[in-house]
Amino acid sequence: xxxxxxxxxxxxxxxxxxxxxxxxxxxxxxxxxxxxxxxxxxxxxxxxxxxxxxxxxxxxxxxxxxxxxxxxxxxxxxxxxxxxxxxxxxxxxxxxxxxxxxxxxxxxxxxxxxxxxxxxxxxxxxxxxxxxxxxxxxxxxxxxxxxxxxxxxxxxxxxxxxxxx
Amino acid sequence: xxxxxxxxxxxxxxxxxxxxxxxxxxxxxxxxxxxxxxxxxxxxxxxxxxxxxxxxxxxxxxxxxxxxxxxxxxxxxxxxxxxxxxxxxxxxxxxxxxxxxxxxxxxxxxxxxxxxxxxxxxxxxxxxxxxxxxxxxxxxxxxxxxxxxxxxxxxxxxxxxxxxxxxxxxxxxxxxxxxxxxxxxxxxxxxxxxx
Numbered sequence: 001x002x003x004x005x006x007x008x009x010x011x012x013x014x015x016x017x018x019x020x021x022x023x024x025x026x027x028x029x030x031x032x033x034x035x036x037x038x039x040x041x042x043x044x045x046x047x048x049x050x051x052x053x054x055x056x057x058x059x060x061x062x063x064x065x066x067x068x069x070x071x072x073x074x075x076x077x078x079x080x081x082x083x084x085x086x087x088x089x090x091x092x093x094x095x096x097x098x099x100x101x102x103x104x105x106x107x108x109x110x111x112x113x114x115x116x117x118x119x120x121x122x123x124x125x126x127x128x129x130x131x132x133x134x135x136x137x138x139x140x141x142x143x144x145x146x147x148x149x150x151x152x153x154x155x156x157x158x159x160x161x162x163x164x165x
Numbered sequence: 166x167x168x169x170x171x172x173x174x175x176x177x178x179x180x181x182x183x184x185x186x187x188x189x190x191x192x193x194x195x196x197x198x199x200x201x202x203x204x205x206x207x208x209x210x211x212x213x214x215x216x217x218x219x220x221x222x223x224x225x226x227x228x229x230x231x232x233x234x235x236x237x238x239x240x241x242x243x244x245x246x247x248x249x250x251x252x253x254x255x256x257x258x259x260x261x262x263x264x265x266x267x268x269x270x271x272x273x274x275x276x277x278x279x280x281x282x283x284x285x286x287x288x289x290x291x292x293x294x295x296x297x298x299x300x301x302x303x304x305x306x307x308x309x310x311x312x313x314x315x316x317x318x319x320x321x322x323x324x325x326x327x328x329x330x331x332x333x334x335x336x337x338x339x340x341x342x343x344x345x346x347x348x349x350x351x352x353x354x355x356x357x358x359x360x
Contacts, residue, residue: 009170010170016172054207152176162230
């Protein structure tokens with residue numbers, strides 16, 4: 001499981017595996033949009049009808065939502081609430097936590113149902129958890145093999161100054 | 166903690182603006198939002214009360230440009246400053262990469278600054294962070310007001326570690342970008358060290 005303090009690193013191979021799983025879930029759950037968010041509010045991947053969606057804001061608010069509900073859970077002696085569901089007039093949002101750190105968000109309308117989404121999400125969660133497990137192992141291996149391979153090892157003060165010019 | 170995405174070649178970092186109620190955290194973000202080019206910013210989100218006091222957080226995503234082929238994105242957050250919002254405040258610190266403490270320079274807010282800084286340390290500890298080891302800068306805000314404590318006095322009290330400190334007036338924007346730059350620099354240098 002990903003620890004709360006470890007930096008999240010995403011590689012191309014795992015990203016493609018994640019995207020494939022999300023696309024499969026999108027089809028099987030008859031949903032509109034699916035995205036994955038880090039608990040800190042960083043968007044990891046998104047698929048579906050995302051053109052007119054502000055996914056960055058959605059990611060940040062989802063993480064805030066999960067954080068606030070997590071706080072509520074602790075107050076009543078629960079570890080966390082692993083599933084949240086918001087029902088709207090047309091669209092609904094199903095939010096669940098995977099592997100303790102990643103948040104899976106499924107947006108769906110009347111073409112699907114809560115039961116179907118829950119069922120498909122459960123299966124996809126297990127598969128996604130495996131990918132994130134692999135990702136953690138890979139990150140640890142990379143970190144221990146050589147720190148010089150980090151693309152940021154050689155950034156200079158000038159590089160940083162240039163960002164603000 | 167930062168998110169390094171090799172697939173999309175992006176680095177994402179989270180910076181939190183902390184400080185006592187009405188010290189100018191949201192004003193800092195609003196100034197940055199107003200002065201940043203359209204293509205470099207996302208929507209600013211403010212979860213505030215009807216009287217425009219921050220209830221949960223403000224959020225502003227910024228894209229600063231590229232370093233070594235990686236797009237650098239900073240997510241700026243503010244916390245609610247009012248004392249009784251502590252439960253929400255600590256949640257915002259999750260996964261933080263750098264902290265800006267916005268101090269209110271007015272004499273009557275002297276104690277509020279100390280209380281807020283102590284609260285920051287406690288809440289960071291609860292999330293497993295040590296303020297001493299985190300990229301951290303202090304902004305002495307509201308320098309334009311008449312009843313302010315001297316910077317020396319504030320610095321002695323709030324900044325024993327002598328982290329980068331800046332004078333500011335968030336309403337007019339003085340010191341706002343300098344503060345952001347100072348913290349961004351520390352965060353990126355931290356990444357360089359593999360932190």
